[in-house]
Amino acid sequence: MAQQSEFDRLRSAWRALAGENKKEGWRTIPIEQSGSRRLLAGRHFPGNTEAILIGFHSVHLPAKEQLPQGQGFHVEQVKNEVPGSAHVWIALSRKSVGSLDMFARMAEDVIAMLESYRHVDDQTLFQLFLGRIKAWQKFMHQARTGVLGLEEEIGLAGELHFLKLLLERGLPAASVIEAWQGPLDGLHDFLLGSGAMEVKSTTATHGFPATAGSLEQFDASLVSILFLVGVRFMVEPSGATLPEIVDDIACRLEGEPDTKGIFETLLLRAGFLRAFSDRYKRRLAHSETRILLVDGEFPALTRNNVNPAIRKARYELDLDLVSAPRMELNRALEKLGVTL
Numbered sequence: 001m002a003q004q005s006e007f008d009r010l011r012s013a014w015r016a017l018a019g020e021n022k023k024e025g026w027r028t029i030p031i032e033q034s035g036s037r038r039l040l041a042g043r044h045f046p047g048n049t050e051a052i053l054i055g056f057h058s059v060h061l062p063a064k065e066q067l068p069q070g071q072g073f074h075v076e077q078v079k080n081e082v083p084g085s086a087h088v089w090i091a092l093s094r095k096s097v098g099s100l101d102m103f104a105r106m107a108e109d110v111i112a113m114l115e116s117y118r119h120v121d122d123q124t125l126f127q128l129f130l131g132r133i134k135a136w137q138k139f140m141h142q143a144r145t146g147v148l149g150l151e152e153e154i155g156l157a158g159e160l161h162f163l164k165l166l167l168e169r170g171l172p173a174a175s176v177i178e179a180w181q182g183p184l185d186g187l188h189d190f191l192l193g194s195g196a197m198e199v200k201s202t203t204a205t206h207g208f209p210a211t212a213g214s215l216e217q218f219d220a221s222l223v224s225i226l227f228l229v230g231v232r233f234m235v236e237p238s239g240a241t242l243p244e245i246v247d248d249i250a251c252r253l254e255g256e257p258d259t260k261g262i263f264e265t266l267l268l269r270a271g272f273l274r275a276f277s278d279r280y281k282r283r284l285a286h287s288e289t290r291i292l293l294v295d296g297e298f299p300a301l302t303r304n305n306v307n308p309a310i311r312k313a314r315y316e317l318d319l320d321l322v323s324a325p326r327m328e329l330n331r332a333l334e335k336l337g338v339t340l
Helices: 006-017 100-116 122-141 150-168 173-179 242-252 257-269 274-279 329-336
Strands: 025-034 037-045 049-056 073-078 088-094 190-192 195-202 209-212 226-240 284-294 315-318
Touching: 006 025, 006 037, 006 049, 006 100, 025 049, 037 088, 049 100, 049 122, 073 122, 088 100, 088 122, 100 122, 100 257, 100 274, 122 257, 150 173, 150 190, 150 195, 150 226, 150 242, 150 284, 173 190, 173 257, 195 209, 195 329, 226 242, 242 257, 242 274, 284 329
Parallel strands: 195 226
Antiparallel strands: 025 037, 037 049, 049 088, 073 088, 190 195, 209 315, 226 284
């Protein structure tokens, strides 16, 4: 018999707890106990909505109004209703209007995160938990379906390829992950040293289309120094799927659990959900990486060179037609003031 997945185990536990309950409050089933932590599947009545409850032995909680809330879920501290007086209980519950399937995926992801970092102290784990919930908050706010579209998939693959290049150059993993701003909707994908690097990716075999999302993105006057990193992939069987690219980087971060936790949260902010890894079939083989200096001669639309009546703009460049100076990565990092 195939082993029951965490997703199916949660659904089974919630079904077992379903039904009428005349007494208001929590009904729970233990999922697991690990050291000082406990994990329960639960339902709260009279609402009868699904939840998971995490018991931390000792954590410093933010004010109630600072706990993250989402369109399909809410987070709250549970007091005097759950056995285990030595624990601080946090409930992650589905709102009645929220999708049960997506909430179950969220709960599965949170449980996997807790399991991955079971050896860190409770306060650190609690902060990782809050970060993960905030990432889900954004994920659900954007009404994502769980799978990235083609343009988003290629774009994330390019950012991850460049992130891997930085790790291979020997930059500290924590610094590299901190520099990665793409999932946080930053103006540029990486903030490094005294400047920034913007990654554009393509699978085109003719030309190199690169879309600028705003008048500010290639405005060299806004940062001390700016580089455009063009990453070209070929779609072919020898390549790697997006989940395989993710796993490669995650393995490189295995010895740094805090950094790996932040990386996983950023992936979720970018719209990548591990629960749907099997839906990514496209295999991407790296073909080339080019690094271009963005300066005053770079062909860009900026607020300084368009009519003031133009408030917003999104436009496409062909990097094959751009004559900006190319640079090796080590040299670019040197100009950014990044020490290898």
